[in-house]
Amino acid sequence: MSICWTWLSRASMQISRTVLAQDCLLCGSASGDAALCVPCHDELPGLPAGCPVCAMPGATGGTCGVCLRQPPRFDLTFAAWRYAYPVDKLVHALKFHGRLALSSFFARELATRMAQVDIVLPMPLHASRLAERGFNQAAEIARHFPAESKARLLLRGAARIRPTRPQADLPLAERSGNVRGAFACRIDLAGARVAVVDDVMTTGATLNELAGVLKRAGAARVENWIVARTTID
Numbered sequence: 001m002s003i004c005w006t007w008l009s010r011a012s013m014q015i016s017r018t019v020l021a022q023d024c025l026l027c028g029s030a031s032g033d034a035a036l037c038v039p040c041h042d043e044l045p046g047l048p049a050g051c052p053v054c055a056m057p058g059a060t061g062g063t064c065g066v067c068l069r070q071p072p073r074f075d076l077t078f079a080a081w082r083y084a085y086p087v088d089k090l091v092h093a094l095k096f097h098g099r100l101a102l103s104s105f106f107a108r109e110l111a112t113r114m115a116q117v118d119i120v121l122p123m124p125l126h127a128s129r130l131a132e133r134g135f136n137q138a139a140e141i142a143r144h145f146p147a148e149s150k151a152r153l154l155l156r157g158a159a160r161i162r163p164t165r166p167q168a169d170l171p172l173a174e175r176s177g178n179v180r181g182a183f184a185c186r187i188d189l190a191g192a193r194v195a196v197v198d199d200v201m202t203t204g205a206t207l208n209e210l211a212g213v214l215k216r217a218g219a220a221r222v223e224n225w226i227v228a229r230t231t232i233d
Helices: 002-020 038-042 065-069 087-097 101-111 127-133 137-143 172-179 205-216
Strands: 076-082 119-122 193-201 221-229
Touching: 076 101, 087 101, 087 137, 087 193, 087 221, 101 137, 101 221, 119 137, 137 193, 172 205, 193 205, 205 221
Parallel strands: 076 221, 119 193, 193 221
Antiparallel strands: none
């Protein structure tokens, strides 16, 4: 019976690999059940060591001068890659073209280094933007974190209560004001370690505003788990 079961299991796995086989989203080569082939994955732009608070690359690897002078409300940022080609192409494929298979790929990459937290919470979208896009890319990524993390996933733990202009369309000086008062959290986070999942971090203004709301709700620590971080070349 055990021999038969082993054979059936192996056959099932082989069938799954065949049925789920796909092409690499970047080069078109066969990639099995993965979003990218191994060569393309290995060439994704890594993020050099830098400030542990905001993840901006720096020479010392310690907390950067900006975070020392004006500490943000979040405590740590981890970004899987630098926001550059072809990561920007992959982020856009998920965000604007609905390539939802990338959400599990991004989640697996983030999960390889994630610390122990109590709650995982995606960056919320305003209802109007959600209706326009049809999904929240941060929520889709957060759904795929492994169950062994033991953190609670709260897809509606926070809300974006007013629409805001896309941050990328604004000068850097206007971004903090654009998101001021944009979020609300109506749950008790007393003492919780919270991880906020998002696709891209630029200035960190949106993440900073949300972190402040979460801490006012009682969160003891707020971390940013980000797919890609923009850098200053």
